[in-house]
Amino acid sequence: MKQFILQLSAILGLSLAVGLTYNYFSKTPLPLFKQYDPHMVDLVIGNQTGKNTLPGEFKIPTFQEIDADTLQGLVEGEKAMLLDARTPESFKQCHIPGAVSLPISRFNETYDKVSPQLKQYKTIICYCEGHDCTDSTLLALELFKKGHTDIFVYKGGMAEWEQLAYPVETPQENERREN
């Protein structure tokens, strides 16, 4: 029995390790513990098979990724518009300085408000929580559908930005600045 448990653990443990590693290095990784999102899954399947599941005839592009250092440079120089794809609540709690909230869950309601600002910039950068989230890519896709072409995705997201100790905007920071 002990031997069976050891062998079972070996097979399942190896499967878990290989599966997670493969997923981590995959071009379109799946988030491990996140509510199933049929929209996101359909988009990725459509992109992989070339059979677009979205209405319209456009081909889903692959968005260029950007690292934290380049992002910092672009934002400081105000050369790009930074969009936060997370929920408004997450945005209020903490976000990258200069970012504007455009939650993917409320894209249609929020886009019109942000649209005039977007027109002032050639480059758009989207981010969300971190490597495991797909909201930034989904936001980039929605923007692409609206006719924007120069779109980048910061895959590291809020998690990497904080880890690298770059400045963040929090309600406390805002209050301090206002005072």
Add this chain to the structure above:
Amino acid sequence: MKEGRINMNRKQKIFAFLASGPVQYLCCFILGGLFIYASIDKIVNPHAFAKIIHNYQLMPGIFIYAMAIIFPWVEMIAGLSLVSGIFKRTAAIILSGMLLGFTIAISINLIRGLKFDCGCFSTVATQSGSDPVGLLIRDILILIPGIIIIFFQKPSRCPGPLRQGL
């Protein structure tokens, strides 16, 4: 008395046949090979596999991605383990357990009258969905080599940490 002895001999003969090397190897290759083959498409297309799991309408949404990431690799590694003969009884128990799980899932959807794609060997969606009765029969047939490996294996006479329980 005489009849009883003949029956015992028959049973022993059947056991010896099912436990014989060629039958065991054949069962390992059939079950292991099928699962290795079945896992490849799921590994390559995890999103499509996640969609298939979702369409079964049996799992909470929060576990679907984790299952789509890990399940195909369990199939692949247990399949390889079975084909290579390493931990083969354990691998057979895992694969038969998974097969039993699929069979239960298919049966539930058959009772509910749901149309769904099995996703057993391919993640490509079909318009009509899979035939659940056909799937059940196929799964039960695939269970047979698993049962033979699990219940009709000769205990290893070779000592040593690796050989034991192979």
